[in-house]
Amino acid sequence: MSKYQAPKGVSEYVPDRSSHFDYVRRTIINAAELSGYELVELPVFEDTELFTRGVGESTDVVRKEMYTFLDRGGRSITLRPEGTAGVMRAVLEHNLDRGQLPVKLYYSGAFFRAERPQAGRFRQFYQVGIEAIGLADPRIDVEVIAVADRAFRDLGLKEYVLEITSLGDERTRSDYLSDLREYISGINLDEDTRERAALNPLRLFDDKREEIRAVMSKAPILMDYLTPESAADFDKVQELLTVLKIDFTVNDRMVRGLDYYTGTAFEFVHKGLGAQSGIGGGGRYDGLMSQLGGQELSGVGFGLGVDRILLAREAEGLVLPANAGLDLYIVPLGVGDTALALAEELRGRGVKTDLAFGDKALKGAMKSADKSGARYCIVLGADELASGSVQLKEMHTGESTSVTLSALANELIRRISDYGEHL
């Protein structure tokens, strides 16, 4: 082993797991595209201020988890810890909010948070997210949730639950928070906990300790402070989720870590994952655009954790569906040049082809053919070139049929399209 290792806490994927990772990511993207979301490809670093203002100075993410540094021009730069702020910046910068609303966008890529790593929590991790910007309509909230749910179902996940809540509008929030703070000031807490509560009193709802849970169960609930409009929206969300047959539970003490959330908030939690069980979450944000200097527009979106979803699939024992691996493996016997040329010709016609290199002995080359997972295999040697035909062998049945070299490409294409339809 080399003395170099990947930096602490990064997630990286190599074969065979990389294809599984890619499958997860593509499935999520596919769900987004099915609902009309379009790609934005954004930088992985931004001006630090975008995040301090967008995500919120009081959040842990901003206070202690950002990778921030000065670039060579002395600018303060931060590796993106989340996706929404960057999307908003791009929307404003390119005036996407001047056209028809909502603007529906998705992104996919790496994010960075300087946390202490553990299973399912990485310093570089992958997220796919969507944002629907410009319309405050509970139907869009539900659409966003439905995209996530579709992705999870397409991925074959079963052991997850959807939790939803409403955080109300700004007025509800400030009324509620002052009451909650008052309640908390009346209970006896250790210094550390008191500090956390001062920063964000909602955090105490998340505390794992029995005694804290007991006192917090009697604390005022945000849900009771909702304005009639917020309450009506939240009812509508629940009604629509029911219509769409998306199961959910209302968690009236859900805590979201990012300051910008208002109104509908949700979280998908997987049961097989231990402490880092959130596989995705999101919600509506009313103040974010104006906070960043744009017009007063509301938005809603989610971020799904690709790494954790892969872990969740593995926890459920799911394996990759019938893979689109190699179609053909060529075993050359002393005619490596011709074999490579043939492979190139077949590849040019869309046949996924690999071949043995390095003048392997027949037996070893056949083993390679087996391990490659290719559907078919041919041996190519002087005899075949002389006769102009090869034995096309189907690996899993062992059956061979004689095919002329000139007809090989067409024959393979025919067979591939056959089994393609059965996938």
Next chain:
RNA sequence: GUGGUCGUAGCUCAGCUGGUAGAGCACUCGGUUGUGGUCCGAGAUGUCGCGGGUUCGAGCCCCGUCGAUCACCCCA
């Protein structure tokens, strides 16, 4: 950032109270002239995470460090 556990061949792991490293799988080659997946045989492979210390001697003990992991915290 805090606390616990762990770190031995590519992988999963064994290694008794300290005496100088092993198994299974994987890999390479072979089992008579050109067909894999089973079987049989042979072979290669480790600075025992890294650095110090104790000791005649350390994979086994001590300290540090790096990494993983579990929980707190936080969140995707």
